[in-house]
Amino acid sequence: MPPGATASKVSNQRVSVPPKAADVTSYEPSERKVFECLCKEYDCSVAFSVIAKRTDLFSKEFKDIEAWFRKKTGSFLIREDERGVILQVDAFSAKARLCFSYNNAYYGTCKKDNCSYLHVCRDYVTDTCSDGATCPRNHKFHNPRDNALLSRINLDQLTDRQLRKLVLSSTPHVCVEYNDGICDRGDYCSRIHMCSDHLKKCYGERSTCDLDHEPAMTTEHTRTVLERYHLSHLNSDVVKRIILVYDDSTKSKETGHVHQDKPDASICSEFLLGKCKKGSKCSGHHCSLPFHWQYKVPDVGKWKSFSENDNEKLEKLYCDETLEECTATGFQISFESEGFLLLDREGYDVNFLLDNKLMIVQKDFEVIAQIRRLSTESHVTNPGNTVATAWTWYWKDENGTWRQYDVDQLVRLKQVLYPVLLLGSVRYMSLERDAL
Numbered sequence: 178m179p180p181g182a183t184a185s186k187v188s189n190q191r192v193s194v195p196p197k198a199a200d201v202t203s204y205e206p207s208e209r210k211v212f213e214c215l216c217k218e219y220d221c222s223v224a225f226s227v228i229a230k231r232t233d234l235f236s237k238e239f240k241d242i243e244a245w246f247r248k249k250t251g252s253f254l255i256r257e258d259e260r261g262v263i264l265q266v267d268a269f270s271a272k273a274r275l276c277f278s279y280n281n282a283y284y285g286t287c288k289k290d291n292c293s294y295l296h297v298c299r300d301y302v303t304d305t306c307s308d309g310a311t312c313p314r315n316h317k318f319h320n321p322r323d324n325a326l327l328s329r330i331n332l333d334q335l336t337d338r339q340l341r342k343l344v345l346s347s348t349p350h351v352c353v354e355y356n357d358g359i360c361d362r363g364d365y366c367s368r369i370h371m372c373s374d375h376l377k378k379c380y381g382e383r384s385t386c387d388l389d390h391e392p393a394m395t396t397e398h399t400r401t402v403l404e405r406y407h408l409s410h411l412n413s414d415v416v417k418r419i420i421l422v423y424d425d426s427t428k429s430k431e432t433g434h435v436h437q438d439k440p441d442a443s444i445c446s447e448f449l450l451g452k453c454k455k456g457s458k459c460s461g462h463h464c465s466l467p468f469h470w471q472y473k474v475p476d477v478g479k480w481k482s483f484s485e486n487d488n489e490k491l492e493k494l495y496c497d498e499t500l501e502e503c504t505a506t507g508f509q510i511s512f513e514s515e516g517f518l519l520l521d522r523e524g525y526d527v528n529f530l531l532d533n534k535l536m537i538v539q540k541d542f543e544v545i546a547q548i549r550r551l552s553t554e555s556h557v558t559n560p561g562n563t564v565a566t567a568w569t570w571y572w573k574d575e576n577g578t579w580r581q582y583d584v585d586q587l588v589r590l591k592q593v594l595y596p597v598l599l600l601g602s603v604r605y606m607s608l609e610r611d612a613l
């Protein structure tokens with residue numbers, strides 16, 4: 178056989194039977210491509226369920242996307258639920274950090290010739306700079322000094338907006354909700370539970386502040402957060418200069434923090450007025466309104482808050498003196514069955530037994546649940562409290578019509594019912610005609 182024919186036969190064999198290892202490698206996602214996608218298309222943060230569906234990043238043949246993200250700790254931070262399921266993926270770069278020496282110096286100077294951190298205004302990044310165009314520090318990442326650094330750390334292709342988001346996602350924050358007293362995530366919170374004013378040195382140690390100051394740096398929760406950001410090896414003084422105080426939350430305070438085990442506690446009036454500094458240590462409930470309705474379904478054993486809309490709907494029903502029992506539609510009630518959360522998007526029809534503090538939910542079958550109303554302290558105990566609960570009292574005449582007490586009757590009523598008014602939870606009662 179001619180030599181040329183033999184060579185042709187060998188060549189065909191090589192083309193038709195590629196090495197198996199090549200097939201496996203071709204399915205491996207590009208870490209760089211996924212990282213840039215997060216930065217450029219999702220502002221450095223995206224739900225796992227969204228990014229996992231990107232077939233341009235993860236081929237259909239690549240099965241374990243969760244495990245892949247867990248391994249790439251140098252480029253991504255993951256957030257999980259209580260069962261360890263990934264909920265969110267954030268872009269991360271340990272090199273995308275601000276120079277605290279540059280930010281601590283009044284005129285924005287750093288003595289290191291080859292500083293490996295970004296010389297950009299810290300307050301600009303956290304959107305708190307009040308100097309604007311007169312600020313002596315850089316408000317742009319692509320400045321003459323940092324352009325070379327960005328090129329070295331391979332981040333020069335990102336815009337100023339994208340770099341700002343990356344710095345925020347790569348740096349630990351103080352939990353703003355903890356400072357407002359409404360963080361209920363506990364150990365699952367990815368931010369540091371520390372007094373933000375203390376960190377900013379707005380004041381020294383003060384006995385009136387109930388939030389954690391220096392002890393916050395040594396808690397197990399803080400150590401976990403610092404490990405997440407690859408900062409656990411640094412001493413606390415350095416870490417405190419890196420931590421950002423940044424409020425990026427779109428939080429709603431309709432639920433706030435509600436104590437499960439304190440049914441007699443009042444809604445904190447100071448919190449409603451924006452003055453409570455006790456945070457999560459406050460013995461009162463932190464809610465957005467002077468009233469707050471909750472329900473407890475069977476076999477769950479935990480009070481849950483009605484939605485903001487349902488909370489106000491139920492309060493209107495409760496304040497109608499003619500109603501002892503009523504039916505309402507479209508209430509959002511969540512049930513748990515075998516570990517799954519069940520919620521009808523259209524809402525449920527509910528029969529409220531207001532005096533008995535019960536509700537009957539019309540599901541596939543009837544579900545009877547307890548309800549409770551939380552409120553601020555009674556106006557009787559503190560007349561000067563502008564958000565205290567004040568009651569309007571009615572009496573039913575012989576024709577069954579409810580009539581409001583006049584001023585003179587009301588003064589006498591308050592004297593007779595003072596112990597009841599202190600409780601503030603009794604809606605109906607029977608009195609002899611001559612009691613007043």
